[in-house]
Amino acid sequence: MKALSMNAHQSLAIGQPIAPPEAISPAATASDAMVRFEAISKTYPAYRGKPGVNALENIDFAIPRGSITGVIGRSGAGKSSLVRLINGLEKPTTGRVIVDNRDISALAGRELRLAQRSIGMIFQHFNLLSSRTAADNIALPLEIAGWAKADIKARVAELLALVGIADKHDRYPSELSGGQKQRVGIARALATRPDVLLSDEATSALDPQTTRAILDLLANINRELGVTIVLITHEMSVVRQLAREVVVLDAGHVVESGHVADIFTHPKHPITQSFLAEVIGDSLPVSLASRIVAEPAAGGQAVIRVQVRGAGAGDTLVARLARELGLDVSLLSARIDEIGGQHVGSLTLGIPLGISGGEDAVTRTLAWLSQYQFPAERLGYVA
Amino acid sequence: MSPELINLIVQATFESLYMVGIAAALGTAFGLPLGVFLATSRKGELFAAPLVNRVLGIVVNATRSTPFIILVVAIIPFTRLIAGTSIGSTAAIVPLVIASTPFIARLVEAAIREVDGGLIETASSFGASPIQIVFKVLIPEALPGLLLALTLAVVSLLGYSAMVGAVGGGGLGDLGIRYGYQRFMPEMMLAVVVVLIALVQLVQSAGDYLARRVNRRLRHR
Numbered sequence: 001m002k003a004l005s006m007n008a009h010q011s012l013a014i015g016q017p018i019a020p021p022e023a024i025s026p027a028a029t030a031s032d033a034m035v036r037f038e039a040i041s042k043t044y045p046a047y048r049g050k051p052g053v054n055a056l057e058n059i060d061f062a063i064p065r066g067s068i069t070g071v072i073g074r075s076g077a078g079k080s081s082l083v084r085l086i087n088g089l090e091k092p093t094t095g096r097v098i099v100d101n102r103d104i105s106a107l108a109g110r111e112l113r114l115a116q117r118s119i120g121m122i123f124q125h126f127n128l129l130s131s132r133t134a135a136d137n138i139a140l141p142l143e144i145a146g147w148a149k150a151d152i153k154a155r156v157a158e159l160l161a162l163v164g165i166a167d168k169h170d171r172y173p174s175e176l177s178g179g180q181k182q183r184v185g186i187a188r189a190l191a192t193r194p195d196v197l198l199s200d201e202a203t204s205a206l207d208p209q210t211t212r213a214i215l216d217l218l219a220n221i222n223r224e225l226g227v228t229i230v231l232i233t234h235e236m237s238v239v240r241q242l243a244r245e246v247v248v249l250d251a252g253h254v255v256e257s258g259h260v261a262d263i264f265t266h267p268k269h270p271i272t273q274s275f276l277a278e279v280i281g282d283s284l285p286v287s288l289a290s291r292i293v294a295e296p297a298a299g300g301q302a303v304i305r306v307q308v309r310g311a312g313a314g315d316t317l318v319a320r321l322a323r324e325l326g327l328d329v330s331l332l333s334a335r336i337d338e339i340g341g342q343h344v345g346s347l348t349l350g351i352p353l354g355i356s357g358g359e360d361a362v363t364r365t366l367a368w369l370s371q372y373q374f375p376a377e378r379l380g381y382v383a
Numbered sequence: 384m385s386p387e388l389i390n391l392i393v394q395a396t397f398e399s400l401y402m403v404g405i406a407a408a409l410g411t412a413f414g415l416p417l418g419v420f421l422a423t424s425r426k427g428e429l430f431a432a433p434l435v436n437r438v439l440g441i442v443v444n445a446t447r448s449t450p451f452i453i454l455v456v457a458i459i460p461f462t463r464l465i466a467g468t469s470i471g472s473t474a475a476i477v478p479l480v481i482a483s484t485p486f487i488a489r490l491v492e493a494a495i496r497e498v499d500g501g502l503i504e505t506a507s508s509f510g511a512s513p514i515q516i517v518f519k520v521l522i523p524e525a526l527p528g529l530l531l532a533l534t535l536a537v538v539s540l541l542g543y544s545a546m547v548g549a550v551g552g553g554g555l556g557d558l559g560i561r562y563g564y565q566r567f568m569p570e571m572m573l574a575v576v577v578v579l580i581a582l583v584q585l586v587q588s589a590g591d592y593l594a595r596r597v598n599r600r601l602r603h604r
Contacts, residue, residue: 087508116510127505130600131523140519141509172599192509 033062033098034196034228035086040095042081042252055081056252059095063245068222068229070243070260072236072275077249079232083198086230087119088112100195117145120189120227124201126181128173128188134180135160135169138187145192159187163217179210186217196228197221203238215242236275240264240339248272261340265309280337280345284379288332288348292380300383301330301350302362307375308336308345317347317374325368327361328352332382350382384570391558392574398472399554399582402547403540405476410483410540411533417443417484418491419517429503429513443485451482452546459550475552479543487536494528495521527598534590538583545579555579 040059046052056078063069073079084090085097088104097105099119107115128137135156142152160166163183173181182202189197199218203211219242222229231243239246239260246264247257248271255269267273283289292303306317322329329349336345351365362378369376417439423429424436449457455478462477463469498521506516522529545556555575563572 089504089508110512113510113512116508119508121505121508123501123505125501127499127501129502129520129524131526131597132599140506141511143519144506144509144511144515174600189509198508 032065034065034067034100035063035230036098037061037082037085038096038098040085040092040097042078042085042090043093054252056085056092059254061247061254061257063228063230066222066226066228067245068219068231068243069245069247070231070233070239071247071249072233072239073249074234074271076251078252079234079249080200082249083121083200083230083232086196086198087116087121117141117192118194119196119198120192120194121198121200122182122185122189122202124204126173126178126185126205128181128184130173133170133172134165134176134184137173137184138191141188141191155191156187159191162190162221163187177210178206179213182206182210182214183217186214186221190221190225190227194227196230199229199231199233201232201234204233204235211238212241218242236278239275240279240337244340248275259340261342264339265342265344276339276344279339280335284348285333288382291382293382294380296353296359296381297383298353298355300353300381302353302359302381303332303379304349304351304362304365304369305377305379306347306349306369308343308347310342315343318349321349321365321368325361325364327365329365348379353381384574388562388571388574391562392555392571392578395553395555395558395575396578396582398552399541399544399556402472402475402479402544402552402554403537406479406483406540406544407533407537409476409480410487410536413480413484414487414536415491415529417488419495419521421488421492422495423513423517423521429516443488446481446485447489451478451543454478454482455547455550462550470551472547472553475544475547475550475554478547478550479540482543483536483540486539487532490532490535491525491529494525494532497528498524527594527600530590530594530597534587534594537586537590541579541582541586 037059040056041054042056044053044055059082071079071082081090085092085105086099088107092105095105096103099115102115104112104115129140132140138156138159139152142155147155157166157169160169163186165180165183165187168176168180168184171180173184176184185202186197197218202218203214206214215238218229218231221227229242231238233239243260245258246260248255248263248269250269250271256263256267256272263272264276267276284292288303296302308317318329318331321327329351331347332350333348334345336343336347338344349365351362353362354360366376366378420430421436421439421443424432426433446454455475458478458481459469462474465477466474468474502520502524503516506520511519544552544554545559547554548557548560551557555578559572559575562568563575
């Protein structure tokens, strides 16, 4: 416990993976799936003149036991409805939601409330009771579950230490920072020892540094306690940092799902590509972009952008290109990030033109890149 | 002022406190659950019963629209049924409770509706029953607002209690009318008003203090 709470305060170096990607089959079978959506649709009926909404349609996928699965989508994509189906806060219009081999969508009343104790949830705005101290907020689900006072006290102390705020025991939420409030939220969600932790935009109200610390804490909780984590987010950086599995939602449909590394090294759907662009960016530095012209000039360079996808893919590219083709390749701009242990990004290279503006070197470079299956495009020329 | 008159004022003050105290307690006992229900029974809410909500809302509004002095005389048979008599301080408590219950219910409803809906969802997410949500989330979170509502109700009851002289209810208002106005004793009128002002100040200050004490949203220490 102690080591875990210390760990949660350490900040990781940029780009360092939190956990190695594990070999989990994307097609999880019945027994190793923690959550399974079976032919789910969710329709909100027309109400007071507002038309009905199809929030979710034809949802079929599984969340592997012990995984950290990101569900990413723009606002209105159906993320919130999806996560609320898992803990029974909402019922599907059609289909079943199987959590830990039980059909939670079929439960109601007391049975549902008992099942909800094994599913924790954290929220964007923390949702702490302002009238209770940090310790009493964490105690709330235990009181509701009917724990004895002494047991609650011991468990709360344990949880405060786990999330690294043992000294905030008697503080009211109004006296805590955003990050500390979310730590209380996490401790509260874990109080009844759930198997699943649902995170609904839990870091969206936090600054980047606090976000990182909270995501580290969640990664540790997943590793140490084996809790399956489902992350709802609209931020690619959150998925990149924490998730190993990802589900991309758009307009109530799952458009892509699988390992984070696979999905984001070869994004197919435009939505996925736009999320990827948020992290790696596809714009050139202004000073370079302003110099690019359409016509080649003698003694100038052709500007070629190479997409880099895969483990260690870009490491030696420039060196090999220079050596094998004997060219003075210049690196004009580069942006490479790591997603799920895979390199994803782009290099912008300058290839020298002949004295009279000949493009021989450019042709050879493009052929070489295509031979090694690096997608490349010519952006123009610089003097 | 003669000792007899001072004695009258003291006695009337106790009558007022008796009527207002009991009426506030009973009004809260009925008004609090009614207010919580009104705040949680619309479509899609915790105790969803839209039709009952609508009907109760109409009854509450109707009671609140009836001028208090008319209510007092209109329900005399009911008062006699409950209190065994229709005159005196104890009998006066009946209309006071009937008038304050819907008033308190509306104030409670407003205070409960102020509680962030996200907290209800949160408590539901870890398996709290609707009753647990009321007692562990809604009422504690609304407590500052509820205390201010109760303060307002007590102050209003002090005003109402001045009218129950019409059915021999006694109290400060009755004393002011009978001695100050009808017997033309301005000093008696003044004394009654001063005591009432002091009482209202005292109740309001106590209510404000308690509401501030339990409010953890913003701490000024």
